[in-house]
Amino acid sequence: MKIHLPANKLLLSAALAATLLLNPLAASVHAAPTAAAATSYETEYGVFLKDKYNIAIKENSTLTRGDLIDYVAALLPKATAESTAKFSDLNQGDPLFAKAALLYDNGILNGPAVAAKQPLTNLAAILIALRASDLKELAYSYPEAKANAALTKAGIPLSVLDLKTKQELAAAIDTGLLPKSYQEKLVLSKPASSQLVQVLLGKIATFQGNYKHYLGLVSDADIYTKIQDAYHTSNIIQIPNLQNIVDTALKQNVVTGYNLKDSRYDSNFVEALSITYGHSDLKHIIQLIGLLRSEYLDAKVQLEPKTSAFIHLKEWGEPYESETAKVVQIENGNYITYAKEFDLKFEFHTVADKEKFQGIILKYAKKNEKDQKGLIAGSWWQPLYYSLTKLDDYKLIANNKIVDGHYYAQSFSLPEKAAEVKEGFAKVDPSIKVESYTFWVDVPFFNYLNGESL
Known part of the structure; x- marks a missing residue:
């Protein structure tokens, strides 16, 4: 069991006191309590990632593929065997190599190139998150017509996508890995926002059973x-x-x-x-x-x-x-x-x-x-x-x-x-x-x- 010692929590506690200002049941002393309007995906997942994995993503920061590899590796179980991964643009002496290898061994990265310094696009972020959430088999069960229907409903153009990509995107949409609010006006080739990356990381933890457990x-x-x-x-x-x-x-x-x-x-x-x-x-x-x-x-x-x-x-x-x-x-x-x-x-x-x-x-x-x-x-x-x-x-x-x-x-x-x-x-x-x-x-x-x- 992972123990989070109090000494590591004091700065986080102070930050939360200053930034989390919602009190859903205090809106009216006369109104009966209703379902809480919880903090946004970004805030709640962001606080969780910082608390449990020491992942802190600056708001509106420009992220690379290497950044996402680093974050996702922190969410995965550590390797129990030596990796056989080889990359055309990353050698074993690189600090990112072991993390990229972990993703490769888990079927999240395909290689041979990692392209760690390239800007992280919406498409790459979603596909990596889908695979890290262990949803590939579900995705590949989609007939093309079913995948096309999900993407069309979300307003995502189909013309430049191959079948495998359409399947993975459709599964990300249908499972809620990609929340509806992020599907609107989504341009796959555009840089992924820090907010989207926080949400995807939170969803990975959720699908892996490592997010919060509550009734x-x-x-x-x-x-x-x-x-x-x-x-x-x-x-x-x-x-x-x-x-x-x-x-x-x-x-x-x-x-x-x-x-x-x-x-x-x-x-x-x-x-x-x-x-x-x-x-x-x-x-x-x-x-x-x-x-x-x-x-x-x-x-x-x-x-x-x-x-x-x-x-x-x-x-x-x-x-x-x-x-x-x-x-x-x-x-x-x-x-x-x-x-x-x-x-x-x-x-x-x-x-x-x-x-x-x-x-x-x-x-x-x-x-x-x-x-x-x-x-x-x-x-x-x-x-x-x-x-x-x-x-x-x-x-x-x-x-x-x-x-x-x-x-x-x-x-x-x-x-x-x-x-x-x-x-x-x-x-x-x-x-x-x-x-x-x-x-x-x-x-x-x-x-x-x-x-x-x-």
Whole structure:
């Protein structure tokens, strides 16, 4: 799993605060929330590419074929075997050679010439994006009449195009790789704009499954159904090899608890705009979505299944086992409880919206006294929500993480305890690699880690 450390996010966060000014649910305090008018393709994809791949394309810049090769290579899985690519105008000592070879090996470039210094045309950009999106077989299934119909509808002249090019362009249009707004008045021989290139790169990431993963928006009419479906189809996560290590650490008091997660559910959101909110109660989350709507705060939403493990002391009595909790007795008579939980990941439209989230939670979803009225169902004394980028009035803590394929175990601690936790894991299994990094959490949960009640 790729970890984006907070230190790398501070400049991006500041830039977003200054540039992303949309708040779709704040248009009127009297109007009901409607589907969000999200930021433009260019802005949203541009922020994502910078955040995840460090690709920053200057607005209205003149791009070359070599520039696009460089960008597309960053989106592709790295080569596992030595390339046999040879180019007539690029030698192996050229910095671009390995990237061009990667595209060649993936059937994106044909060679023998790369023409890296030539201006990037609309046609070349679209064809490269189509192939990088793994849509070639679909394209080549088009009969010529079907391809011609798609191009004619888009207003693209047919006379100078060969069949293969027409097929690829038609597939780019029909699949949405080339959005409708970019089809209008498209001149294939003209230089590709920086805006179009950003969109095509974002679409490549989408077709490869590497863009954001989410159920929908807070403002979507069907978001409640999607959240419930995601919750009901998730199960307690069990990973025997990994659990053996973290359970031993739990028994030895190296950690007081841990989470198990599956990176295939990770949202891949832009962290400068995101908050992660942990809970176990589906009713609470449904009401939380309604609460955010009532406060005119919109966001993308992803449910990431999670299993939390902790020690249940024998003096507490027999633990309760259910569909959402599994219990295993350990050698000293205590139990390890594995509870089905989840992280709800929100990506807000602006940093300002992200900052508003805490005030809503503290007012409506933070328990301060027994039988407190005016809170949504299932509110906790110590709610858990956090950010990988710095926020005022949040506290710094550490995550200690062990990865096993697409599964991972993580345990939160105070920053000064991270080295001790890492050493404890190493004593359990010297071969494991523990990744530790810091992030920002709400004060009540920070107090909980300090042994305080509120």
